Amino acid sequence: GQNIDQPTEMTATEGAIVQINCTYQTSGFNGLFWYQQHAGEAPTFLSYNVLDGLEEKGRFSSFLSRSKGYSYLLLKELQMKDSASYLCAVRHRPEAAGNKLTFGGGTRVLVKP
Amino acid sequence: GAGVSQTPSNKVTEKGKYVELRCDPISGHTALYWYRQSLGQGPEFLIYFQGTGAADDSGLPNDRFFAVRPEGSVSTLKIQRTERGDSAVYLCASSPPTRPEQFFGPGTRLTVL
Numbered sequence: 001g002q003n004i005d006q007p008t009e010m011t012a013t014e015g016a017i018v019q020i021n022c023t024y025q026t027s028g029f030n031g032l033f034w035y036q037q038h039a040g041e042a043p044t045f046l047s048y049n050v051l052d053g054l055e056e057k058g059r060f061s062s063f064l065s066r067s068k069g070y071s072y073l074l075l076k077e078l079q080m081k082d083s084a085s086y087l088c089a090v091r092h093r094p095e096a097a098g099n100k101l102t103f104g105g106g107t108r109v110l111v112k113p
Numbered sequence: 114g115a116g117v118s119q120t121p122s123n124k125v126t127e128k129g130k131y132v133e134l135r136c137d138p139i140s141g142h143t144a145l146y147w148y149r150q151s152l153g154q155g156p157e158f159l160i161y162f163q164g165t166g167a168a169d170d171s172g173l174p175n176d177r178f179f180a181v182r183p184e185g186s187v188s189t190l191k192i193q194r195t196e197r198g199d200s201a202v203y204l205c206a207s208s209p210p211t212r213p214e215q216f217f218g219p220g221t222r223l224t225v226l
Contacts, residue, residue: 044217
């Protein structure tokens, strides 16, 4: 089966840094996604990690450790518009489950002025 | 259009009725996914199409749910004898042949009274 855990909610101050952790237990791992979802809107793609290490993309970075079943999303220089839910999702191998994604429950980040 | 489109955006129906939800993927995307998202939770996989065929329908909750993609483009999710527990946002996503990202549509909010 699959089990993906991430904190329910986090609060941070504008201009600060926040790190959202995600741990997973799954068979047939084939990469990990982070999506951002504003209330009432569709999830939008942020990052994809398939190898261990850090991927940096502007203010957002994502890290993966496959041996530990662990990832984090780092948001730097927080802006008010970053207030949203952040979804961690594991991608499964095509032969196992056709590239489907299994999502965590999402972490709601609230950025305060 | 540039992105995944879904119609209707909102659907209110009565318990026991039949509903159809439509998804129009990004042109050229061969893979199409349906997910269901309840309030405060991450999306939950329902079914995956590769071309016209359902490659994985393991997420459909029961036989009241059915989906088709007859020409390998537009897909329709069909729910028979709706129940109040079916109320959720139904998300469609598509992905191109050469990239792993799934691009989500805005969703259809289904309310069963």
